[in-house]
């Protein structure tokens with residue numbers, strides 16, 4: 405299994421969002437078996453936060469392979485589907501806000517107003533580190549709601565014929581081509597004003 409360090413090197417930094425994606429993916433792999441070298445696993449993600457980078461590295465469900473599907477709902481919900489069985493798991497993240505010490509909360513408010521003094525910066529850094537540690541260490545049951553389901557797996561990626569756009573001469577895959585006044589064109593050329 406990929407480690408948290410593998411994910412940081414892909415994403416560029418460690419952050420609470422990445423840690424959430426790590427926890428979600430680890431649980432999904434535990435429920436559904438190994439990582440997806442090909443397209444045997446599909447992830448449907450309902451946000452485009454840092455967490456999704458962790459999902460790609462951990463599960464092998466990537467944008468490029470077409471087995472990462474983005475639904476722009478702004479929710480911390482992740483559904484993973486195993487092909488061909490359709491065995492799936494829906495994981496929703498509940499990050500319970502803990503009450504913070506008054507001095508830390510005050511420093512955070514100052515930071516939001518633009519205060520970058522060393523004292524405030526240290527507190528902000530400690531706050532983030534504590535949140536990160538919490539996400540990495542908390543029990544699954546206190547972070548994730550997991551529902552085992554069965555979902556019809558989305559169709560596998562197809563390989564399409566390329567056509568050449570009669571206007572810009574660039575190549576376009578057949579199902580995205582348009583017909584404009586009897587000529588084959590790409591979508592940008594189709595939408596361009598005549």
Ligand SMILES: [Zn+2]
Nearest residue numbers: 419421422454
């Ligand atoms: Zn991040």
Ligand SMILES: [Zn+2]
Nearest residue numbers: 569572590593
């Ligand atoms: Zn074109």
